[in-house]
Amino acid sequence: MNSVGDAVIRIGPALAIVVVILAILAVVINRAGRTGHTREVIVATVRATVQLAALAAVLGLVIQRAWAWAIFVVVMGCAAAWTSAGRITGRRASLRGSVYCLLPVALATIVIVATMVVIGVLPASGLAVIPTAGIMFGGAMNTASLAGRRAHDELRTRAGEVDAALSLGLLPRDARLEICREPAATALIPGIDQTRSVGLVTIPGAFVGMVLGGASTTAAAVMQLFVLISLLAVSSIAVVVTTEMVGRDVL
Incomplete structure (x- = not known):
């Protein structure tokens, strides 16, 4: 070893x-x-x-072939979307649900990672892109799953309030979002707490790995900050998009 x-x-x-x-x-x-x-x-x-x-x-x-690691990243995103689709609906994921889940789970990550590669912030190599995309896919997947499940649970237990909102003239989307938007947003709490407590409660793996690999503690801290902020960004997008889709009854 x-x-x-x-x-x-x-x-x-x-x-x-x-x-x-x-x-x-x-x-x-x-x-x-x-x-x-x-x-x-x-x-x-x-x-x-x-x-x-x-x-x-x-x-x-x-990892050494651009076309190969690009396909690998796409497979990662599809797997994350499929996992979230099953969690959100509470049953085996369907093709339709998985395709819809690509929006909150995978799209934002792909756009952000591609942009960073284009502007030169992230090296165009599998060694850099695969772990970066994987971390962001994972964060968005977990957040979308929690937000979607919480939204559906809330709509089931408060179905009477949805009906009351409809009777007052609200559109179905607006009535559903009125009930489920705030509870679904609690899916962001773990990510927010992780970011707030970093260095005080937790010492993340990316930081430790870079230091053990020979990087300076400053470089490791900057990298970890990027990871945490990128997770907050993709998780926020995942919550908003997932909740909107549940509100529109497409998930």
Whole structure:
């Protein structure tokens, strides 16, 4: 193992045992607590293991070829949209829902990353674009999923208020947004708190990784600031667009 890896965590049989124990603990706690997510925890654990193994194998092949890493980024965005579509609707994602979810989950990230590459802020290389886009896709995906689920839950529990708003002459879109917009916006709270507490409560991985890789602490701090602010931007877009789409009853 190289010195950078050893400084973060020691990879070996002991680590493998710890990972297995933690996975089992997560499953047992969910089962005992009757959270309803036991199966999802198992599936998520297995998928993470398989997908990270595949990523390690594939990344070395695509990262040096522009067309290959561009396709890889598109696949990442589609996967994020598909995941959010299933979360928002509460059932298996449909092709229609996944296509709609490309708007809040993937479009803003692609536009922002492409713009940064064009103006020279971000190097036009897979090593730079793939992790940057991945972080932003992930943030937008999580925010869209939370916003969409919260909006639908609120509309179901307050259906009478929607009907009352319609009886007062509001358009269906306006009546639905009147009920679900504010609750859906709470999906931004984790991102806002993460940004507010950085350096005080959390020391993010990008910062640690850059420092261990030999970058100055100032460069690492600037990079981490970019990551956090970009996440706030794409997450804000995801909340607004997702809520609008739920209000229009297209998601």
